[in-house]
Amino acid sequence: MNTASGNTVKVLLIEDNPIHVGLVKTLLAESKSPVFQLQFAGTLQAGLNQLDAASVDMVLLDLTLPDSEDLDTFIRVRSFAPAIPIVIVTSLDDIKLAAKAVEAGAQDYLVKTQLSRTSLIRSIRYAIERTRVRDAEWDSPMFRLAQRQFLKAAQFMGLDDNIRQRLLFPQRTLVVTLPFRRDHYTEVETVFGYRVQHILTMGPTKGGIRYHQDVSLGEVSALAMWMSWKCALVHLPFGGAKGGVRIDPTGLTSHELQRLTRRFATEISPIIGPEKDIPAPDMGTNERVMAWIMDTYSQEKGYTVPAVVTGKPLVLGGARGRNEATGRGVVYLIQEAAKHLKMNLSECTAVVQGFGNVGSHAALFLSELGVKLIGVSDATTGIYNRHGLSMPSLLEYVAKNRFLEGYPEGDQISNEELLELKCDILVPAALQNQITAENADRIQCKLLAEGANGPTTLEADEVLNEKGVFILPDILANAGGVTVSYFEWVQDTQNYMWTLEEVNQRLKSILKDAFHRTLNRAQKNQFDMRTAAMIEGVERVSQAKLARGLYP
Structure with missing residues (x-):
């Protein structure tokens, strides 16, 4: 809604x-x-x-x-x-x-x-x-932010105007209305669904599917655009895509969720496939949802097609390490940034906004490196303890109670207060537009690692850069998920599976390379890290478009 x-x-x-x-x-x-x-x-x-x-x-x-x-x-x-x-x-x-x-x-x-x-x-x-x-389908704050970020990078790099105009909007958009039955069999709900493919130039498109009550065409288009730059930045052979259904999944039973998913998969099946567009999990979806999409698509084809989605269960061709890949990637990049900034992680404090898949894994891996976790939050509350929070205790509490609200080993604070806590490392891993011109001057971290998509506005960027905050922008910081999704797609197409050690080693190598290319460009041209990362991605897409030429 x-x-x-x-x-x-x-x-x-x-x-x-x-x-x-x-x-x-x-x-x-x-x-x-x-x-x-x-x-x-x-x-x-x-x-x-x-x-x-x-x-x-x-x-x-x-x-x-x-x-x-x-x-x-x-x-x-x-x-x-x-x-x-x-x-x-x-x-x-x-x-x-x-x-x-x-x-x-x-x-x-x-x-x-x-x-x-x-x-x-x-x-x-x-x-x-x-x-x-x-x-308001196109009139989304996220889409406006994505376009503004792109236009800023295009201006700095002197991008050809023909290509600039071409990349401002997605190449292909599918909007569907789909019915699904509630458990009360006579009740049929109709909801809106989307699949957006931003660029078809680089290969098949790649991007998650989210179920959330605020999904819109503009939001999905923004996420698809960011995915294009993200894939190009880490040198993956994909264009950016994204999909979603505008519904609150927490209000659905398991049977309703499956019926909704299978109907949505049927609606978008003409434009997805291993050589066309490969969906993955995102907010409100998981490996079970991917299994249903894979099965629905396979039933229509008449044979099993594991490579149609990534983020699947291991028994259906999923990749080891995919579930925690985004959070692990955030921490790999924090390690590289800490070396650059000469920060000793074992002496650092961290705050993580969002305790879903990305936030909880990022918090866990930071704790394993000796970082003191002093604040976490989810949709219900924030938890602060200046002496440090126990990850095993937090995970156990959420497993039993679903949310952090009521967690006894810390003070309950708002998400807004949590972002403004004094810390060395801040990881916004929740929703977009969390750090804005209104609160940027109160942010007290040294290193900001964006686990979420679009958590920081351009106006806030300027304030943070002036304060000397080192930013790991979202298209770099959360690229671990799509990178391991790429590994899964490769394994499925080759019918050859990798070990967890191989997955993590290759993930770290790819992210480390992308970090240093971005850092070198930022230092060489005196850009901030976001602009440098955007230019890295946009430049690669531009080169591909120029190499392919214009048809007809």
């Missing part, structure tokens, strides 16, 4: 009948994912006042109110808040009027006497989805 706070949807109900208010309140309270925050107003003017005073994701509107009636009620709300989706809540005798409101721009209408939890929540979700598709 397109919401202001992830899994929370803020709904304003403008309704003067307390019985209907109570009914809506009861039905929305039954939902666990998403969680609804319901506000209500008994008159139109009170509703407009609330729209003016507070952030609202959507409006449920009765057309007959003490101070307004009929279509004029909708028109006044629509004029006051043109970007907010509106669903009409009507009586049986007003259905024709409600239909006229839909013709005038309302997203849907619901009959009060026929309200159920399923119909109400589905109508709200679809209203928000349709508004988002109409207004």
Whole structure:
């Protein structure tokens, strides 16, 4: 859902009948994912006042109110808040009027006497989805950031304008709407899915699939663009791709998740394949999801095709070390940066934002190197202990409780406070746009290693560089995942598997080479590390495009 706070949807109900208010309140309270925050107003003017005073994701509107009636009620709300989706809540005798409101721009209408939890929540979700598709698919903060980073690098390197214009947008985009059945067999959900291929010049495209309620075309396009530069930077024979489904996977049962995945795999199957585009896990997906995609694709082909995805279980052709590869790669690069900065890691402190796959493995490997971990966080809370946190204890607690909230061996702090802790190494491994112009001057680390994609804005970059913070940019710092995915693809196509030692040795060698090429370019041309890394990647893509020429 397109919401202001992830899994929370803020709904304003403008309704003067307390019985209907109570009914809506009861039905929305039954939902666990998403969680609804319901506000209500008994008159139109009170509703407009609330729209003016507070952030609202959507409006449920009765057309007959003490101070307004009929279509004029909708028109006044629509004029006051043109970007907010509106669903009409009507009586049986007003259905024709409600239909006229839909013709005038309302997203849907619901009959009060026929309200159920399923119909109400589905109508709200679809209203928000349709508004988002109409207004904001390309208008993503991540996509704007990705384009700005690219344009900055293009300006410094004097990139040919024809190539610059060509690389600003993805080469191929597939947007699908797909249905899947809930466990209550009569309930069918329709969601939006995406697969974006940024560059087809370098070979097959490569990139993860994420399941998250904020996935959009712009976000997926940004991630595909970053993947292009990432693959080129570490000299992998891939173009960048990314995919996703806009849904909260935590609200699905295992059976629902499998049905959703198999339907999504079927929808994108025409453009994926070992020689076309190879998906991998990302936020909200894992090796089990990859196994379902592989099986669905293989069933359609009539034979087993292990190389269609990476990040699979070992028994299906997965690579040893793939699960922890991104976090391990972050730490390999921290080791190289520490040598350059003459930092003794055994005397350093670290803070890791995000305790998912990347963050937890990065924290674990840093601890094994003797780094004192003083802060970690996840979506629920941050944990701080200046004396150091125990990784075995943290992992055990999360295994039992799923989240860090309530962890007893430290002080609970916010994610914002966690980022501003004084430390030697900061690893943002959660979401994008975490370090901005607003908090960059309060960041107190010496080394910033970006485990997440796009955690730092360009404005924050300037502040951090002026402060002397050494940045390992995302397209370098988190390249370990796609590198070991490449190893898995190679092994699957050759039917020859490598040992964990071989995987880690080759991973370290590739990342070390990319680090020193980036560092040398930064020092030689007096660039910051992000610009140097971007130019390394963009230059390789540009050379490939020029070598292939233009068809026809």
